[in-house]
Amino acid sequence: MGSHKEYMTLKKQKLDEQNTNQRFLLEDGRVSQIFKDVSVYITGFTEPPSAVLKEIVLRNGGSVQMFFSKTHVTHIVASNLPDFKVKLWKNDIIVTPQWIVDCDAAQSRLSEAKYILYRTSENIKDMMTKTEGNTVKGVSKNIPETTSKDFVGEFYSNSRLHHLSTSVSELRHEVSRLQSHYHPSYQPMNRKQTASLIVHVDIDCFFVSISLRSRPYLRGKPVCVTHAKPSDKLDSYAEISSCSYEARKFGVQNGMFLGKALKLCPNIVTVPYEFDSYHKASNELYRLLVEKTPYVEVVSCDEAFIDIIELVDVSDESMIQEFVQDLRSEIHKSIGCTVSAGIGPNKLVARMATRAGKPNGQYVCYSEESVKDYIKSQPIQNLPGIGRATFHKLESQQLKFCEDLLVKSKAELSDLLGPKTGETIYNYCRGIDLRDLVLKHERKSISVEINYGIRVETIKELEVFLLNLCQELDKRMKVEKVSGSLVTLKLKERSENAAVEPIKYMGHGICDNVSKSVNIANATNEGSIIHSKVMSLVNSMTLIPADIRGIGVQISKLKDSSLEFRGASNIPKKSGKDLKDATICTAFQCSVPEFLGHKSTVDVKNIIKNWCESPEPYQVDVDKVDEYFSELIKYQNISFVQELLKFMRKLLKERSAPEWNAVFNSTLQNVQRQIHVILNGILDVEDL
Numbered sequence: 001m002g003s004h005k006e007y008m009t010l011k012k013q014k015l016d017e018q019n020t021n022q023r024f025l026l027e028d029g030r031v032s033q034i035f036k037d038v039s040v041y042i043t044g045f046t047e048p049p050s051a052v053l054k055e056i057v058l059r060n061g062g063s064v065q066m067f068f069s070k071t072h073v074t075h076i077v078a079s080n081l082p083d084f085k086v087k088l089w090k091n092d093i094i095v096t097p098q099w100i101v102d103c104d105a106a107q108s109r110l111s112e113a114k115y116i117l118y119r120t121s122e123n124i125k126d127m128m129t130k131t132e133g134n135t136v137k138g139v140s141k142n143i144p145e146t147t148s149k150d151f152v153g154e155f156y157s158n159s160r161l162h163h164l165s166t167s168v169s170e171l172r173h174e175v176s177r178l179q180s181h182y183h184p185s186y187q188p189m190n191r192k193q194t195a196s197l198i199v200h201v202d203i204d205c206f207f208v209s210i211s212l213r214s215r216p217y218l219r220g221k222p223v224c225v226t227h228a229k230p231s232d233k234l235d236s237y238a239e240i241s242s243c244s245y246e247a248r249k250f251g252v253q254n255g256m257f258l259g260k261a262l263k264l265c266p267n268i269v270t271v272p273y274e275f276d277s278y279h280k281a282s283n284e285l286y287r288l289l290v291e292k293t294p295y296v297e298v299v300s301c302d303e304a305f306i307d308i309i310e311l312v313d314v315s316d317e318s319m320i321q322e323f324v325q326d327l328r329s330e331i332h333k334s335i336g337c338t339v340s341a342g343i344g345p346n347k348l349v350a351r352m353a354t355r356a357g358k359p360n361g362q363y364v365c366y367s368e369e370s371v372k373d374y375i376k377s378q379p380i381q382n383l384p385g386i387g388r389a390t391f392h393k394l395e396s397q398q399l400k401f402c403e404d405l406l407v408k409s410k411a412e413l414s415d416l417l418g419p420k421t422g423e424t425i426y427n428y429c430r431g432i433d434l435r436d437l438v439l440k441h442e443r444k445s446i447s448v449e450i451n452y453g454i455r456v457e458t459i460k461e462l463e464v465f466l467l468n469l470c471q472e473l474d475k476r477m478k479v480e481k482v483s484g485s486l487v488t489l490k491l492k493e494r495s496e497n498a499a500v501e502p503i504k505y506m507g508h509g510i511c512d513n514v515s516k517s518v519n520i521a522n523a524t525n526e527g528s529i530i531h532s533k534v535m536s537l538v539n540s541m542t543l544i545p546a547d548i549r550g551i552g553v554q555i556s557k558l559k560d561s562s563l564e565f566r567g568a569s570n571i572p573k574k575s576g577k578d579l580k581d582a583t584i585c586t587a588f589q590c591s592v593p594e595f596l597g598h599k600s601t602v603d604v605k606n607i608i609k610n611w612c613e614s615p616e617p618y619q620v621d622v623d624k625v626d627e628y629f630s631e632l633i634k635y636q637n638i639s640f641v642q643e644l645l646k647f648m649r650k651l652l653k654e655r656s657a658p659e660w661n662a663v664f665n666s667t668l669q670n671v672q673r674q675i676h677v678i679l680n681g682i683l684d685v686e687d688l
Contacts, residue, residue, distance in 0.1 A: 034109045035062025041073040044080060046097045053077060053097055056104045075099075078117060086500050117499065146455050147464045152472050155450055167279065167301040169480070171286055172441050175298055178290040186294040197309040197366065198437070199324055200342040200350035201289065201331070203281075204359045206302035207242035209337035210281055211271040222247035222268040228258045236262070237505070241273075245359055281335045288331055297347075297437040305347055307437055317364055324362050345371065348433035352382060371431040376403035383428045390417060390425075405429035446480060448473045449552030451492055453506045456545045462538065467531050469553055474527030477555065483523040484555035487530055489537045490515045492550030508549035516541065525561050593631040596624070601640060604628075605647055612651040617663045626670045633674045641671060642683070 035057055042050045042064065054064045065073050076094045086094075099115035145151065179186050203209060207225040212218055224247055228238030236258040243252045243261070250265035261268055282301040289296050295307040312319050320343060328339045338360035342353025349365050352375070356363035365374045379401055381391050393416060399405055405413070406429060414422030427433065448469050456462045477483065492511035494500070502509030516537045524530065534553055595604045611621055632641050645668065652660045675683050 032059065032107065033061040034103055034107060035060040038062040038074055038109075039065055039072050040075045040077050040100070041065045041068045042077045042097075043068075043085075044078050046077065046079050048097060048101065053100050056100050060104060075112075081117070113505075116501070146453060147461045147468075149468060151453070151465070152448075152450070152468045155453065166476075167282060168298060169443070170279075171282060171298045171301065174283055175286050175290055175296055178287055179294045179296075182291050183294040195309060195314075196307050196345060196437070197312065197314055197320070198344055198347055198350040199306050199308055199327075200344075200347070200354045201285075201304050201306065201327070202340050202342075202354050202358075203285065203302040203331075203335075204338045204340055205242055205244055206281075206337065207273070207278065208244045208271070210274055210277045212244075213277075213336045215271065218269055218271075220246060222250060222252065222265050224252065224258070224261060224268055224270055225273060226258050226270050227273065228270055237507075243268075281337065284335050285331060288327070288334060292327065295437055295439065297439060298441075305350065305437055314366065317366070320364055320366070321362070324364075328362065344431075346431075346433035347435055347437070348384065348428055349375070349431050351384070352378060355382065375429065375431040376401070376406065378402050380405065380429075383425065385421065385424055385428070390421065393417060402429040443480060443482065443558055445554050445556035445558065446473065446476050446482070446484070447488075447490075447552055447554035448476065449490060449550065449554075451508045451550035451552075454492075454508070454549055454551055455506070456548060458545055459538065459543070462543075462545050462548065462551075463535060465551065466534050466538070466553070467527075469551065470527040470531040470534060472527075473530060473553055473555065474525060477525035477561070481561050482558045483525040483561040484558045485520045485523040486517055486555065486557040487520060487533045487537075488515055488517040488554040488556065489534050490550075490552035490554065491543075491548055493544075494547040494549055511549050514541075523557070523559050523561075530555060593628070593635050593637075595628045595631075601643075605644065608644065608648060609651060612648060612655070612660065617660055622663055622666070625667060629667065629671050630674050633671070633678050636679065638675070638679075638683070645671065 038057070038061075040053075040057055040062060042053055046053060057064055068076070070092075074093070076089055076092055077097055077100065078094060079096060081089075081094065093112060094117045095112050095115045096117050099110065099112060102115075103110050208223050211225060212223065222244060224240045224243040226238045226240050228236045238258045240252065240254060240256050240258060240261055242254055247261070247265055247268050250268075252261045252265050252268065258270065278301060285302070286296065286298070286304065289304055289306050293306055293308060293311060295310075297305040299305060308320075308323060312323050314320070324341050324343060328341055331337070331339045340354050340358040340360060341362040342350045342355070342357055343362065343364040343366060344350040344353050345366055349371055353363040353365040356365075356374075365371055380386055380394055380399060383402065386394075394400075394405070397416065399408070405425065408416075408426070410423060410426045412422075413426050416422065417425060450469070454465075456465060491514045492508050493514055495510045495512050498510035518533050518537055520529070520533060530553065593599070596607060598604055598607065608625070611617075611625075629641060629644075632638075632644075648664055648667070652664050672683055675681050
């Protein structure tokens with residue numbers, strides 16, 4: 001016998017001959033060349049079985065390799081692969097068996113994009129160059145690298161979820177401004193009162209409606225908003241964010257993949273996002289609402305709750321109907337979108353009544369009898385808080401409508417669903433909602449998270465990306481005028497048995513969620529400080545950078561940054577002696593104004609001391625010091641002005657830092673100018 005190498009060579013030749021003979025037998029006079037130049041290697045369990053796949057490939061002009069060879073195999077066919085083989089074949093095209101089946105059915109060489117089992121940057125690039133006339137559908141060639149300085153900005157400028165999350169925060173600020181403008185005497189406090197008449201306002205198919213304003217020819221047709229291009233067809237994994245009622249008649253739903261939607265509704269038309277237009281329309285919606293009443297709760301960019309009990313006679317339903325109809329007409333005229341509304345005694349009933357009013361209508365459900373009749377007829381899944389798990393628990397007890405829940409006691413529902421959920425559902429099925437309008441919001445945290453397109457190979461690349469992410473967090477905190485002292489790093493790591501690349505291009509796939517937090521001694525809103533804390537968390541963890549699919553940074557324990565210096569820290573608590581000092585003013589027997597929440601002269605000097613010892617004089621801090629000196633001068637407390645200036649001069653003289661000396665001179669000039677303007681005098685600076 002010859003060597004093993006000779007044996008394998010002869011065996012391969014024999015198998016190739018068998019393939020050729022089988023191809024001729026199967027052709028039976030018919031020639032198909034859709035797999036010309038395709039040589040597949042089938043490995044592992046497949047459905048359909050490998051024998052069937054082999055027959056299809058040979059029948060259509062391709063070849064099948066019984067052993068893997070980089071020089072002969074063009075496509076690896078598999079349903080699943082162990083990690084070591086994924087890494088071994090990272091530069092090869094690995095497709096699912098369905099690619100072969102679908103190509104045969106279509107009698108055409110289809111793009112492999114939809115059928116790629118594991119994607120890497122190498123095999124995608126290879127696939128795009130090898131496939132004639134095809135490109136990866138749904139993939140933008142302009143997606144920047146994860147570590148690019150443009151990645152974070154590009155992601156958020158095109159992110160629907162980012163728009164939805166940030167729009168609520170921005171709208172709350174805008175509503176607060178509008179309340180002060182239209183209702184100067186209004187106090188922004190969450191109120192509790194015995195009676196309300198709540199209107200739930202909801203723009204119909206908001207994103208689609210905005211798009212149709214400039215595309216009137218699409219009215220009455222099935223339309224959806226998505227990132228996908230019109231050329232993307234049945235293999236598109238782009239998500240639909242909003243669809244018209246005409247599309248919904250075919251079973252299309254928000255959140256559905258475009259590919260599935262096209263199977264249900266082949267004639268559906270796709271339109272792109274228009275984030276600027278959404279922003280303007282939302283602002284106009286809330287302007288119109290706040291103009292009517294200050295009692296407005298921001299729900300989202302396209303829906304809100306308002307309380308109109310002070311604007312109408314609750315005993316006159318025709319008056320209520322007319323008011324809401326006029327409001328809807330005004331909104332439609334102003335922003336060009338139809339609006340539906342529900343009217344009820346609380347938020348629960350108002351929101352559920354909107355269902356009866358959609359689309360482009362309204363429904364009043366205010367009297368005790370009408371509330372009772374309407375709510376009991378509703379399926380239990382229409383109640384807020386009824387998720388899939390809760391629904392199955394109730395359905396298992398033959399509870400399908402709110403009327404069925406009425407026979408259950410609060411104790412029975414609590415035993416079934418837990419105390420909190422049980423009590424809530426007990427009230428909801430009776431139309432009882434104890435929640436008030438939320439008119440004042442306090443943010444508990446701010447975060448930046450990206451779970452798409454995250455691909456890093458090294459800790460250094462991760463560090464670069466985290467710096468860009470922390471800079472984005474820095475911007476958001478400064479807009480909100482807050483600082484925080486608890487930093488949390490959130491990571492999505494590819495699960496052990498998950499595909500290296502999921503079906504959705506550059507998506508995160510199946511992941512394990514990991515988070516870790518660290519406290520900061522002094523609250524901050526500086527991205528560089530947050531980044532250093534985040535990297536300390538990274539260095540304390542055992543990470544495989546290549547497996548990270550999502551990254552987020554959150555800061556919590558927020559406080560108002562307008563009440564602090566960036567350079568100051570460790571402000572002492574007030575003592576009895578300090579409070580006594582706060583009233584001492586030797587020159588004019590006047591009081592000391594408050595400075596950053598502190599009135600004691602000892603506290604004020606400690607703040608100034610900590611600031612003067614900080615690394616650099618931020619301009620925002622300099623401005624606050626200048627403002628405080630102006631207040632002291634208005635209080636005519638020149639004694640403390642001189643004392644504080646002398647104290648600053650002594651501290652800065654010890655530092656011998658040119659930039660701080662420049663700050664002191666600027667502050668001194670400002671003080672002299674203020675004394676001249678306010679007191680028509682000059683400060684004696686000989687002792688400074």
